[in-house]
Amino acid sequence: MEATHILGKISARVSNHTTNIGDLILQTSSDGSTHADTMILKSDGNVGIGTTNPYSKLHVDGGELIVTGTSNDWQTEVKKLIFARSNRDSLDRHHYISSQTDGTANNNFLKFVTYQVL
Numbered sequence: 001m002e003a004t005h006i007l008g009k010i011s012a013r014v015s016n017h018t019t020n021i022g023d024l025i026l027q028t029s030s031d032g033s034t035h036a037d038t039m040i041l042k043s044d045g046n047v048g049i050g051t052t053n054p055y056s057k058l059h060v061d062g063g064e065l066i067v068t069g070t071s072n073d074w075q076t077e078v079k080k081l082i083f084a085r086s087n088r089d090s091l092d093r094h095h096y097i098s099s100q101t102d103g104t105a106n107n108n109f110l111k112f113v114t115y116q117v118l
Contacts, residue, residue, distance in 0.1 A: 005032035015043060 007029050014022040021043045027035040040048045048054030050061035058065075080098045095114045 006035070007032065008038075009035065 009027050011025050011027065012022050013025050014020065016022075023043055024041040025037055026039040028038045029035050037052050038049070040052050040054065042048070042054060046054040046057055046059065048059045048061070050063055051059055080096045095112075098111045098113070099108065
């Protein structure tokens with residue numbers, strides 16, 4: 001049986017024929033026949049969403065990066081984007097941005113925190 005409407009696929013693509021290095025590609029299709037690269041995992045570990053040439057560990061192009069919490073409790077839950085060393089522990093946060101509310105839907109705020117580790 002031949003598939004006539006392929007909505008997506010994951011494939012490998014050689015990026016360097018001399019060293020036989022390649023990338024992992026996620027492709028999607030909106031019409032069932034034309035495929036577009038949606039996400040790429042490069043051989044160096046960089047991930048691209050909306051770009052085929054990511055220049056950092058996570059490169060999102062043409063959209064938003066959304067950070068959500070683990071519950072629906074918008075009144076107390078804090079969402080954080082943490083910038084830290086790879087071998088950090090819970091006491092070793094360098095910088096973070098958090099989104100919080102004081103308990104009302106109309107009073108949300110961002111908090112920018114920086115730590116100096118001595």
